[in-house]
Amino acid sequence: MKTGIFYGSTTGTTESVAKRIGVALGVDEKDIINVKKASPASVGDYDLIILGCSTWGSGDMQSDMHDFLDGVQALDLEGKKVAFFGCGNEKMAKTFCNGVGYMYDMMRPTRANFIGSYPAEVYSFKHTEAERDGSIVGLLIDDTNHPDLTEPRIKQWVSVLKEEE
Numbered sequence: 001m002k003t004g005i006f007y008g009s010t011t012g013t014t015e016s017v018a019k020r021i022g023v024a025l026g027v028d029e030k031d032i033i034n035v036k037k038a039s040p041a042s043v044g045d046y047d048l049i050i051l052g053c054s055t056w057g058s059g060d061m062q063s064d065m066h067d068f069l070d071g072v073q074a075l076d077l078e079g080k081k082v083a084f085f086g087c088g089n090e091k092m093a094k095t096f097c098n099g100v101g102y103m104y105d106m107m108r109p110t111r112a113n114f115i116g117s118y119p120a121e122v123y124s125f126k127h128t129e130a131e132r133d134g135s136i137v138g139l140l141i142d143d144t145n146h147p148d149l150t151e152p153r154i155k156q157w158v159s160v161l162k163e164e165e
C-alpha cells in the first residue's frame with residue numbers, strides 16, 4: 001500500500017506534524033507533499049491518501065488545501081483510502097479544527113473510503129465541524145496549547161491507520 005501525505009500549512013505547524021506522521025508510518029520524504037506545489041491528479045499515485053490542514057480566519061480551511069481539494073473533489077477515487085488530520089487551537093473553541101470537517105465534506109464526492117477516526121472525548125471544545133456522529137473524522141492536533149500530546153496522539157492514530165489500511 002503506497003501512502004502519500006498531502007498538507008496545507010501557513011506557518012509550518014501542519015507541515016511539521018505531517019513529517020512526524022510520515023516518520024511514524026515510514027513514508028518516504030518525497031511522498032510528504034505541500035499542496036501548494038502539487039497537482040490534484042497526483043493523489044492518484046497513492047492507495048492511502050492522508051490530507052492535513054490547519055484552520056484560519058473564523059473557522060476556515062487553510063487556503064492552499066481548499067484550492068487543492070477544489071481539483072481533487074472532481075476525481076473518482078473509488079477503491080482508495082483517505083485519512084484526515086488537522087492543526088488548530090482549542091481556545092478557538094467554537095471553530096476548533098473546522099478545516100478537517102470541511103476537507104471531509106469536500107472529499108465525499110470522490111467515493112474514497114475514509115479511515116482513521118479519533119475519539120472526541122480527548123479534546124476540549126464547544127464545537128468543531130470535524131465531529132460527525134460523536135467522533136472526530138480524523139486526528140486533531142493543538143500543538144500550541146498541548147505540545148506534549150502531539151507525539152502520543154500521532155502514535156495512537158498511526159496505529160489505528162495501520163489496522164485499517
Ligand SMILES: Cc1cc2nc3c(=O)[nH]c(=O)nc-3n(C[C@H](O)[C@H](O)[C@H](O)COP(=O)(O)O)c2cc1C
Nearest residue numbers: 009010011012013014054055059088089095096097
Ligand atoms: C488569525 C488566526 C485564526 C485562527 N483560527 C482558528 C480557528 O478558527 N480554529 C482553530 O482551531 N484554530 C485556529 N487558529 C490556530 C491555527 O490553526 C494554528 O495555529 C495552527 O497550528 C496553524 O497551523 P499552520 O502553521 O500549519 O497553518 C487560528 C490562528 C490564527 C493566527
